[in-house]
Amino acid sequence: MPLVRISLMQGKPASYRAAIGAAVHKAMVETINVPPLDHFQVITEHPRSDIIYDPAYLDIKRTDDVVFIQITLNGGRTTEMKRALYKRLVELLVAEPGIRPEDVLINLVEVGKENWSFGNGIASYAQ
Amino acid sequence: MPLVRISLMQGKPASYRAAIGAAVHKAMVETINVPPLDHFQVITEHPRSDIIYDPAYLDIKRTDDVVFIQITLNGGRTTEMKRALYKRLVELLVAEPGIRPEDVLINLVEVGKENWSFGNGIASYAQ
Amino acid sequence: MPLVRISLMQGKPASYRAAIGAAVHKAMVETINVPPLDHFQVITEHPRSDIIYDPAYLDIKRTDDVVFIQITLNGGRTTEMKRALYKRLVELLVAEPGIRPEDVLINLVEVGKENWSFGNGIASYAQ
Numbered sequence: 489m490p491l492v493r494i495s496l497m498q499g500k501p502a503s504y505r506a507a508i509g510a511a512v513h514k515a516m517v518e519t520i521n522v523p524p525l526d527h528f529q530v531i532t533e534h535p536r537s538d539i540i541y542d543p544a545y546l547d548i549k550r551t552d553d554v555v556f557i558q559i560t561l562n563g564g565r566t567t568e569m570k571r572a573l574y575k576r577l578v579e580l581l582v583a584e585p586g587i588r589p590e591d592v593l594i595n596l597v598e599v600g601k602e603n604w605s606f607g608n609g610i611a612s613y614a615q
Numbered sequence: 616m617p618l619v620r621i622s623l624m625q626g627k628p629a630s631y632r633a634a635i636g637a638a639v640h641k642a643m644v645e646t647i648n649v650p651p652l653d654h655f656q657v658i659t660e661h662p663r664s665d666i667i668y669d670p671a672y673l674d675i676k677r678t679d680d681v682v683f684i685q686i687t688l689n690g691g692r693t694t695e696m697k698r699a700l701y702k703r704l705v706e707l708l709v710a711e712p713g714i715r716p717e718d719v720l721i722n723l724v725e726v727g728k729e730n731w732s733f734g735n736g737i738a739s740y741a742q
Numbered sequence: 743m744p745l746v747r748i749s750l751m752q753g754k755p756a757s758y759r760a761a762i763g764a765a766v767h768k769a770m771v772e773t774i775n776v777p778p779l780d781h782f783q784v785i786t787e788h789p790r791s792d793i794i795y796d797p798a799y800l801d802i803k804r805t806d807d808v809v810f811i812q813i814t815l816n817g818g819r820t821t822e823m824k825r826a827l828y829k830r831l832v833e834l835l836v837a838e839p840g841i842r843p844e845d846v847l848i849n850l851v852e853v854g855k856e857n858w859s860f861g862n863g864i865a866s867y868a869q
Contacts, residue, residue: 491685491722495784502664509667528720529667530622530683532659532786537756540763540783548861556784558745558814560685560722567856571865578863589862593782595745595814596857602694603723607675608716609705611698618812618849629791636794655847656794657749657810659786687812687849729821730850734802735843736832738825 489604489613490516490561491528497552498533500585505531507585512557515577520569522561541593554591555581562613563598570596616731616740617643617688618655624679625660627712632658634712639684642704647688647696668720681718682708689740690725697723743858743867744770744815745782751806752787758839759785765834766811773826774819795847808845809835816867817852824850 492512496505509529516522541554557577565573574594581587602614619639623632636656643649668681684704692700701721708714729741746766750759763783770776795808811831819827828848835841856868 491683491720502662505665523672525669525672527667527669527672528683530659530661531665531667532661532784533665534784534786535756538759538785538787540767540781540785542779542781545777545779545781546860546866550861556745556782560724567865567868570856571868574859574865575863578859592859592861592863593745594859595853597724597814597851597853598857599722599724602697603725605701605705605719605721606673607677607719609702609719611694611701612673614694614698618810618847629789632792650799652796652799654794654796654799655810657786657788658792658794659788660792687851724851726849726851729824730852732828732832732846732848733800734804734846736829736846738821738828739800741821741825 489526490522490559492530493558494529494531495539495556496531496533496554497536497539500533504585505533508555508581508587511580511584512559512577515573515580516559519572519576520565548590550591551588553587554593555587556593556595558595558597560597560599562601616653617649617686619657620685621656621658622661622666622683623658623681624663624666627660631712632660635682635708635714638707638711639686639704642700642707643686646699646703647692675717677718678715680714681720682714683720683722685722685724687724687726689728743780744776744813746784747812748783748785749793749810750785750787750808751790751793754787759787761839762809762835762841765838766813766831769827769831769834770813773830774815774823802844804845805842807841808847809841810847810849812849812851814851814853816855
């Protein structure tokens with residue numbers, strides 16, 4: 489059910505981008521009860537000019553390796569679950585493909601269960 | 616008022632992408648009271664490596680022709696209206712450009728009426 | 743905290759795109775209390791075929807210079823603040839890079855404070 493958009497600067501190999509996608513998915517499965525097969529993502533590369541970030545907001549030092557991860561998912565996770573997600577996702581990205589913790593920006597957009605169709609024109613999660 | 620993002624793998628002709636956009640719009644007009652002229656969409660093509668989907672989540676068999684359709688719209692539609700949208704949208708996509716029902720993923724993101732400006736710096740729908 | 747997605751047709755120079763990004767940020771700082779360093783945006787260019795807009799919806803005459811600005815931000819701004827944002831953003835875009843007021847589409851997506859991590863795997867705004 490999450491639909492994930494991952495945005496980063498162009499120039500990394502496909503394996504690097506794939507590792508980001510895998511980390512996002514693994515962190516969601518481990519921390520916020522996302523089903524293991526529920527894996528849907530769009531990764532986009534952008535020119536240097538077209539990803540704009542502040543290099544020091546909240547006293548966090550960012551570089552051009554910044555990654556924006558925007559996750560649309562069902563509402564209802566607690567703040568503690570979200571905290572666990574952020575922490576685990578950064579741990580995994582540090583390990584592989586090797587991203588600085590400071591360079592990971594995460595945003596969640598919550599929607600209702602009836603707001604998804606995963607194929608066949610059915611409201612997959614509606615009661 | 617809907618702002619639609621359509622993501623698919625690269626390699627299809629522009630006419631194929633246009634048919635997807637037209638189907639999404641027609642389905643919304645028919646099922647959830649979207650005005651016929653209220654037509655705003657961004658379609659993006661992506662390399663094979665950068666659209667990630669599970670080929671069998673919820674026992675639905677997906678292929679590389681998978682299309683992700685994310686619609687930001689005003690809240691307030693009933694679940695029945697959303698069901699009708701999903702069903703009609705898939706019917707239309709099967710007819711033209713010819714997409715398998717299993718390959719259509721739809722997600723709705725709902726916002727408030729005051730969250731739109733359609734030009735001239737005016738809150739188009741706010742009271 | 744806003745994460746901004748700006749979509750326009752391809753063919754404008756990078757300086758034009760940068761001016762749009764700067765205007766969006768300045769308008770948010772001036773009207774809705776966004777911190778000056780809180781600046782995170784993704785700008786994307788698209789072929790003519792892949793940005794779809796109605797040229798007359800709500801009797802507003804749009805051209806191929808249309809720009810879609812989608813802002814994900816914390817909920818809680820009043821409608822008056824949103825009105826001020828739309829108005830100021832259009833004023834700034836008219837001045838630089840020189841966009842017609844009719845060509846500016848703005849959409850806000852509101853989320854909870856706990857839905858952000860700006861680095862280090864921390865929920866930056868959660869209590």
